Amino acid sequence: MAGAGGGGGVGGGPAPMGGSDLQWCFSQVKGAIDEDVAEADIISTVEFNYSGDLLATGDKGGRVVIFQKEQENKSRPHSRGEYNVYSTFQSHEPEFDYLKSLEIEEKINKIRWLPQQNAAHFLLSTNDKTIKLWKISERDKRAEGYNLKDEDGRLRDPFRITALRVPILKPMDLMVEASPRRIFANAHTYHINSISVNSDHETYLSADDLRVNLWHLEITDRSFNIVDIKPVNMEELTEVITAAEFHPHQCNVFVYSSSKGTIRLCDMRSSALCDRHSKFFEEPEDPSSRSFFSEIISSISDVKFSHSGRYMMTRDYLSVKVWDLNMETRPVETYQVHEYLRSKLCSLYENDCIFDKFECCWNGSDGALMTGSYNNFFRMFDRSTRRDVTLEASRESSKPRAILKPRKVCTGGKRRKDEISVDSLDFNKKILHTAWHPLQNIIAVAATNNLYIFQDKVN
Amino acid sequence: MEAQKEAQRIMTMSVWKMYHSRMQRGGLRLHRSLQLSLVMRSARELYLSAKVETDEAELSPFPAAALAPAPNLPQPMTVAEAEDASLQVSEEAIPAPEPMETQEARENEPAPACSCLPPVRNATLSQRSMKPNRKRRSSSLGQGGEAGLVPSKKARLEEETAPTEGKTEVEAEDLERRQSQVEEGPFPSLARVLQKRFSGILSNTAGPPKPTAPPPSCELQPGCRQADHMINILVRTVVAF
Numbered sequence: 001m002a003g004a005g006g007g008g009g010v011g012g013g014p015a016p017m018g019g020s021d022l023q024w025c026f027s028q029v030k031g032a033i034d035e036d037v038a039e040a041d042i043i044s045t046v047e048f049n050y051s052g053d054l055l056a057t058g059d060k061g062g063r064v065v066i067f068q069k070e071q072e073n074k075s076r077p078h079s080r081g082e083y084n085v086y087s088t089f090q091s092h093e094p095e096f097d098y099l100k101s102l103e104i105e106e107k108i109n110k111i112r113w114l115p116q117q118n119a120a121h122f123l124l125s126t127n128d129k130t131i132k133l134w135k136i137s138e139r140d141k142r143a144e145g146y147n148l149k150d151e152d153g154r155l156r157d158p159f160r161i162t163a164l165r166v167p168i169l170k171p172m173d174l175m176v177e178a179s180p181r182r183i184f185a186n187a188h189t190y191h192i193n194s195i196s197v198n199s200d201h202e203t204y205l206s207a208d209d210l211r212v213n214l215w216h217l218e219i220t221d222r223s224f225n226i227v228d229i230k231p232v233n234m235e236e237l238t239e240v241i242t243a244a245e246f247h248p249h250q251c252n253v254f255v256y257s258s259s260k261g262t263i264r265l266c267d268m269r270s271s272a273l274c275d276r277h278s279k280f281f282e283e284p285e286d287p288s289s290r291s292f293f294s295e296i297i298s299s300i301s302d303v304k305f306s307h308s309g310r311y312m313m314t315r316d317y318l319s320v321k322v323w324d325l326n327m328e329t330r331p332v333e334t335y336q337v338h339e340y341l342r343s344k345l346c347s348l349y350e351n352d353c354i355f356d357k358f359e360c361c362w363n364g365s366d367g368a369l370m371t372g373s374y375n376n377f378f379r380m381f382d383r384s385t386r387r388d389v390t391l392e393a394s395r396e397s398s399k400p401r402a403i404l405k406p407r408k409v410c411t412g413g414k415r416r417k418d419e420i421s422v423d424s425l426d427f428n429k430k431i432l433h434t435a436w437h438p439l440q441n442i443i444a445v446a447a448t449n450n451l452y453i454f455q456d457k458v459n
Numbered sequence: 460m461e462a463q464k465e466a467q468r469i470m471t472m473s474v475w476k477m478y479h480s481r482m483q484r485g486g487l488r489l490h491r492s493l494q495l496s497l498v499m500r501s502a503r504e505l506y507l508s509a510k511v512e513t514d515e516a517e518l519s520p521f522p523a524a525a526l527a528p529a530p531n532l533p534q535p536m537t538v539a540e541a542e543d544a545s546l547q548v549s550e551e552a553i554p555a556p557e558p559m560e561t562q563e564a565r566e567n568e569p570a571p572a573c574s575c576l577p578p579v580r581n582a583t584l585s586q587r588s589m590k591p592n593r594k595r596r597s598s599s600l601g602q603g604g605e606a607g608l609v610p611s612k613k614a615r616l617e618e619e620t621a622p623t624e625g626k627t628e629v630e631a632e633d634l635e636r637r638q639s640q641v642e643e644g645p646f647p648s649l650a651r652v653l654q655k656r657f658s659g660i661l662s663n664t665a666g667p668p669k670p671t672a673p674p675p676s677c678e679l680q681p682g683c684r685q686a687d688h689m690i691n692i693l694v695r696t697v698v699a700f
Binding site: 104105191210237349 | 497502
């Protein structure tokens with residue numbers, strides 16, 4: 001059942017861009033080939049900037065690596081838009097909370113780019129507790145001829161200064177600098193799971209398990225609590241916030257998802273503390289599919305507005321749902337990502353995979369969706385044709401320009417030659433983070449410590 | 460019976476996961492703790508409903524009056540006593556604790572009822588919980604059926620009920636309050652109870668159950684039984700701050 005569920009009649013983007021209507025080919029793979037993967041090298045987030053020219057990854061070691069798209073080169077026609085390392089920096093370091101006797105991991109939970117305002121690029125990165133605003137800027141000139149300093153930066157002997165000099169800018173090798181501009185700390189008691197930049201370009205939100213805070217990008221010592229679901233008695237806790245995002249166009253609107261599988265849309269104009277939601281999106285649970293693990297698999301791991309702002313997409317453990325903001329009662333589309341795992345939930349609970357938080361993303365025209373699965377498989381769904389495809393990020397098929405062959409998981413009965421059975425899926429290889437270029441058919445897929453970049457086949 | 464065993468296995472697994480998540484780098488995760496407690500709650504409900512069915516089947520020849528002692532009589536058993544009881548039972552009943560069942564074991568078994576609870580069963584459970592509770596009251600959740608989590612208690616409870624009958628109601632209430640204080644205690648006491656429990660299990664099992672451990676026999680697992688005493692406490696989300 002590929003695109004079952006919703007009421008249908010939903011127009012996709014201007015042209016189908018994903019799913020099975022496209023042929024994807026391998027472009028690049030980043031990261032070490034070693035079988036032995038260091039924990040710190042595991043990619044924990046992937047994000048294109050607004051133009052798609054920069055691609056940022058964060059890892060469990062607290063590092064941020066930024067790749068830049070090379071300009072098309074006539075001498076190398078096959079190097080169409082390759083991404084190369086632009087800047088690498090250590091965004092977060094491990095810390096220790098002495099009051100709670102707890103270590104704060106350096107793992108980058110999320111990266112969000114700010115819309116570009118000048119020559120420099122800005123991004124927000126966060127670990128469990130602290131959000132940082134980074135400026136990434138280029139320098140290809142340096143000033144020379146200071147009056148009081150010599151070429152090495154040492155102070156000159158004042159008695160030797162006989163004439164007034166005007167420093168001049170001299171060209172130098174291009175240098176990319178990343179500098180922390182703001183550090184937003186001490187506002188979250190629980191673990192930060194989301195950050196989202198507002199369309200006013202001045203504020204952003206950060207969400208942890210129980211609260212959502214609103215920040216101004218310039219002000220680090222103050223944030224406003226806009227959602228607080230912490231019960232007075234923590235024993236009465238029944239749900240937590242799992243993700244939150246601002247509407248792409250309406251700066252007063254944001255959504256947050258919960259571990260119960262519901263989404264609340266809030267309007268910041270209605271009150272300062274958005275305890276009362278404006279809209280509540282929930283699909284009634286099917287009692288026939290109830291199990292021990294119903295609460296876990298219905299928990300929403302990611303929520304993303306479409307670029308148009310009309311829809312939002314949510315990812316739970318087994319499916320992706322598309323919601324129309326005008327209909328709260330049920331999603332307009334439901335796509336099964338790996339329904340064959342429903343019978344394996346007990347094993348997935350045992351090996352902790354059931355707690356994996358898969359993310360999801362839209363393509364540039366909102367006509368296709370992408371999300372990850374196990375065995376280094378990732379899935380694409382075309383909204384207009386309701387067709388889906390399973391692709392694999394693997395080094396075996398990573399020959400230049402090699403077309404990705406659709407993969408199929410055998411869900412019972414006789415296994416065909418090119419199919420893989422559910423029991424032979426490798427649950428250690430999982431694709432949790434993916435990103436789609438905002439304007440082109442280029443996708444970035446994080447597979448453990450490797451970043452795969454694929455693009456559509458060009459005739 | 461199959462469902463009961465599966466529920467027990469999942470409860471044990473959840474206890475282990477909770478215990479280990481305390482030690483994970485970066486501290487306890489609220490979302491994970493909540494999810495673990497929800498799974499444990501579901502498993503416990505199933506376990507209890509299956510247990511009540513078994514109990515009824517066993518006790519059905521006896522008159523109903525004998526089955527239901529006065530519901531307003533609290534059972535004056537503290538956590539410490541419960542520990543004694545569990546130790547006693549584990550010594551009496553089962554020779555050696557076994558590790559958790561493995562994935563292989565489950566694959567060999569005919570499909571267990573773990574992944575799909577029939578809605579009928581839930582209905583049965585809610586019917587059960589409406590009945591007057593003859594066992595210890597669960598301090599936190601107040602559902603009658605949940606109090607019967609300690610499977611080994613039946614015989615001992617009946618023994619202990621007799622002396623209690625002579626006490627005044629004030630005393631009984633006092634005892635109940637004390638009991639609930641112990642069970643509902645703040646975080647440090649929870650940690651202490653956990654510590655005790657796990658050190659007990661660890662000393663018995665000589666090491667944590669490994670996923671690759673050989674499949675256990677079809678007998679009830681003492682490891683699970685011991686863990687049962689914790690469930691009243693652990694089924695709540697554990698919050699570190």
